[in-house]
Amino acid sequence: xxxxxxxxxxxxxxxxxxxxARAILDxxxxxxxxxxxxxxxxxxxxxxxxxxxxxxxxxxxDDPASLRKAMAGAWGAYCVTFYWAHFSPxxxxxxxxNLAQAVRDAGLGHVIWSTLEDTRQWVPLSDxxxxxxxxxxxxxxxxxxxxxxxxxxxxxVPTTFLLTSFYWDNLIHFGMGPKAGPDGKxxxxxxxxxxxxxxxxxxxxxxxxxxxFKGGSEYIGRTVGIAxxxxxxxxxxxxxxxxxxxxxxxxxxxxxxxRAFGFPGAEDLGNMFxxxxxxxxYFCGARDPAVARRLNPALQTFAQWLEQNVSRIPLE
Ligand SMILES: NC(=O)c1ccc[n+]([C@@H]2O[C@H](COP(=O)([O-])OP(=O)(O)OC[C@H]3O[C@@H](n4cnc5c(N)ncnc54)[C@H](OP(=O)(O)O)[C@@H]3O)[C@@H](O)[C@H]2O)c1
Numbered sequence: 001x002x003x004x005x006x007x008x009x010x011x012x013x014x015x016x017x018x019x020x021a022r023a024i025l026d027x028x029x030x031x032x033x034x035x036x037x038x039x040x041x042x043x044x045x046x047x048x049x050x051x052x053x054x055x056x057x058x059x060x061x062d063d064p065a066s067l068r069k070a071m072a073g074a075w076g077a078y079c080v081t082f083y084w085a086h087f088s089p090x091x092x093x094x095x096x097x098n099l100a101q102a103v104r105d106a107g108l109g110h111v112i113w114s115t116l117e118d119t120r121q122w123v124p125l126s127d128x129x130x131x132x133x134x135x136x137x138x139x140x141x142x143x144x145x146x147x148x149x150x151x152x153x154x155x156x157v158p159t160t161f162l163l164t165s166f167y168w169d170n171l172i173h174f175g176m177g178p179k180a181g182p183d184g185k186x187x188x189x190x191x192x193x194x195x196x197x198x199x200x201x202x203x204x205x206x207x208x209x210x211x212x213f214k215g216g217s218e219y220i221g222r223t224v225g226i227a228x229x230x231x232x233x234x235x236x237x238x239x240x241x242x243x244x245x246x247x248x249x250x251x252x253x254x255x256x257x258x259r260a261f262g263f264p265g266a267e268d269l270g271n272m273f274x275x276x277x278x279x280x281x282y283f284c285g286a287r288d289p290a291v292a293r294r295l296n297p298a299l300q301t302f303a304q305w306l307e308q309n310v311s312r313i314p315l316e
Pocket of ligand 1: 084
């Protein structure tokens with residue numbers, strides 16, 4: 001550990017941070033070591049990381065003192081916040097501020113902030129193509145991350161801004177997989193019309209982040225967007241059908257219909273998909289699979305991800 005550069009990883013027991021932690025641990029001679037940040041070092045996932053060689057440290061992004069301790073002595077950090085744990089953009093902003101302050105106090109050499117667009121730069125609150133949510137947001141879980149970018153730059157943190165993409169894993173964990181209708185046919189629902197949706201295996205986000213740390217100073221101050229592939233709803237449904245061995249139809253709904261589905265976060269996600277649809281060329285252009293593949297040569301396509309994961313997608 002002594003000669004290796006320590007990367008402190010928030011969310012190390014989760015999707016993005018877990019991918020980064022495993023990427024570093026898979027290359028013991030790569031020059032980096034993992035400090036896995038978790039609220040619960042005794043959990044099975046934390047123990048598993050420790051068993052594979054990670055240093056496991058307790059901290060909470062809501063607790064600045066714990067973060068300061070967790071960042072001390074590290075060389076770099078992966079900073080991610082957990083919007084869906086609380087659904088509060090204000091809290092996410094505060095957490096990003098806590099992270100920015102902690103990495104700055106620790107004097108780290110390279111920090112990756114997992115961010116998304118502040119969509120209000122494209123769709124001002126006065127634009128009524130989509131409703132304003134929580135008084136001052138269009139896509140709350142995007143806007144708060146984008147708004148937080150300046151918290152890192154204002155403090156002079158050497159930051160790479162990583163623009164992530166829709167996890168294909170949402171088909172497993174977020175209830176977004178195909179569902180059987182009353183006729184028994186599987187329908188894959190998205191409010192994307194014929195637009196392409198940049199998607200990625202969540203594991204590959206962390207693996208791309210590892211490529212950024214290896215790339216070093218050339219990435220500091222830059223925004224890097226990543227995706228595995230850009231696919232339309234029709235293409236995703238076809239590939240799902242091929243992997244499942246039964247027909248899957250694409251059920252293209254309007255963003256307004258999606259917002260009205262009523263599950264927690266449906267309005268936020270309806271606005272998000274509308275943003276991705278209405279600004280397709282910008283949104284896809286900002287997330288180049290070729291860039292992601294250079295950072296992570298093992299980058300998965302949707303078909304490869306399905307090969308490994310299709311049996312985990314709940315269909316009911
Ligand atoms: N789903 C998507 O398609 C998608 C796409 C792009 C971006 N995102 C963004 O990704 C972010 C979440 O990242 P993720 O998916 O990697 O998270 P995740 O898989 O849900 O993992 C979160 C991990 O972070 C830890 N955690 C939760 N709250 C914490 C806190 N207060 N302090 C410290 N650690 C905490 C938890 O670990 P412990 O219990 O061990 O502490 C958990 O294992 C969200 O903000 C979301 O908007 C999602």
